[in-house]
Amino acid sequence: MIRIALDAMGGDHAPQAEVEGAVRALAELPPGFVVQLVGRREAIETELARHPGVDRSRVEVHHADDVIGMEEKPLQAVRKKPNSSLVLGLGLQKAGSSDAFVSAGNTGAVLVGSTLLLGLHPGVERATVATLLPTAEAPVLLLDAGATVDCSARELLGFAWLGTIYMQDVLGRPHPKVGLLNVGEEDEKGNAAAKEVHQLLRQTPALNYVGNIEGRDIVAGHHTVGMVDVVVCDGFVGNIVLKFYESVARLIVSLVRKEAPALLATPEMRRVFRHIDYAEYGGAPLLGVNGVSIICHGSSSASALKNAIRMATQAVAHELSAHIGAQFARREAEPRP
């Protein structure tokens, strides 16, 4: 049995989108998967009543009095609200009563709460938010997408490992290509951390490091090696790239709506836009914590939440967290270069 705890009060459309996402996820998942809805029981039950077909033996409701708001300071909120849906949901996993946590709530609070409650695997210096970016072919994983603004070379090296293990375990890519996001391919390019981690990555044959890549290589694969699987950068750059990408995709949709409204609804254009639709991926895994935690957009739809739950089940089924723990334990045992 795999149990996914969902912060039912997290997102902008909670608990409606959360409950609907859970119901739709259960409809797709085989028996043996359970969703644990964490939040105000009454509100959750009201929403559940709209889905009379759901198998209640696969839905647990865990009452939580409190909610952490989007504007609250993360550390303070997590400490002061032990009865919030976020803290209680993570607490289930800490206590061994749950296998994963999914939330569209306050991103900083999910990050801090997951790190505090689940802890980091030994050897992991920083947890990182990893985001799948749509491309014309398979998605690429960008990390860090905003957890840590300034990253040391050691932290960036850790992200390369975390991204590699994620792509192996969850996306089934046996030997993921790792690129370091930089302003040119040459060795001497970049800021101090980029230059240093470039050398560290080159000295790590266990990683399939292809070298520095540029902005144009992220989703379009102009690099000589073609598309990479994992893009490593600090959270300042990653967050800007991620939000910029979302806006460019929306910009194109609005341009088509403006200039070619008749084409917008055609099956062909729908296929184009499906390629660049984030909701397909649902959420961003927080990597490095001892457990599974998936962070979703505050504005997540039921469909995005359904996909985030699916992402969580895959991470659990492939034992992602255990593999990360084992890999970092092995690294810790090795002499540092």
Add this chain to the structure above:
Amino acid sequence: MIRIALDAMGGDHAPQAEVEGAVRALAELPPGFVVQLVGRREAIETELARHPGVDRSRVEVHHADDVIGMEEKPLQAVRKKPNSSLVLGLGLQKAGSSDAFVSAGNTGAVLVGSTLLLGLHPGVERATVATLLPTAEAPVLLLDAGATVDCSARELLGFAWLGTIYMQDVLGRPHPKVGLLNVGEEDEKGNAAAKEVHQLLRQTPALNYVGNIEGRDIVAGHHTVGMVDVVVCDGFVGNIVLKFYESVARLIVSLVRKEAPALLATPEMRRVFRHIDYAEYGGAPLLGVNGVSIICHGSSSASALKNAIRMATQAVAHELSAHIGAQFARREAEPRP
């Protein structure tokens, strides 16, 4: 008379694209504009012979034996090749025989050469490459787009001034809105330089500073103030954003080609793609130097080069460089906050 020197040997398609771009620019520009083609005379004349209709009284050919290659180290190349088209073209402006320089050659060499030969205006700490990014409405100016990887807060403040004066002079926006590219709107967001320049910008009432903006605000204007006119960031972030944007635009084109080939050639889709076509802007002005220098993509088409020449004529006609000099002289005379 306005004289624009064009590095005829600079780009990947030189001198064919350069000569054609010059001929087309002259056809659009009123009398009184002259293009100075700098490079190997024979190769230039061969190309000019393909355009028998051109008014030769408006075309000067300045012979240059040498060419700086795309892979050469900028500083070394500029020093060792005084007879290159790049150095001679900038030399014309230094000598007062030309008003602007345009090149699709080695970007670093144009940057270094322009700084060395033209010099910086007093008070300018760094020259910066500014790039116009297409949006659904008017373009926004992003700077620095790659000249300086690590920028101090004072340098970023200088970029805000340079971008403001450019948008006033060349794009006729009287009070350009300036945003600082960051990972959130709150005061405490960002790395050390971002936090510091955020405060400096707030203390500069002569600038129309709207505050921190996020990646999604660059071209889509999700910020509460709507679209900004000038986006300030360091060259590491700016270069990645710029190259990423180009690739996303191309990604969408290739997706439409794949999924909706019949729509690609429709007038409506052509209008959509014209909105996001860089060649419309032609080049990136190098701001802060005592003169006019426009940097173009190595792969620039004749059309892009034509537009870069037009951009150069606008900078000259609006006395951009003199205004930058005067503004920075005024800043220098003021007590620093």
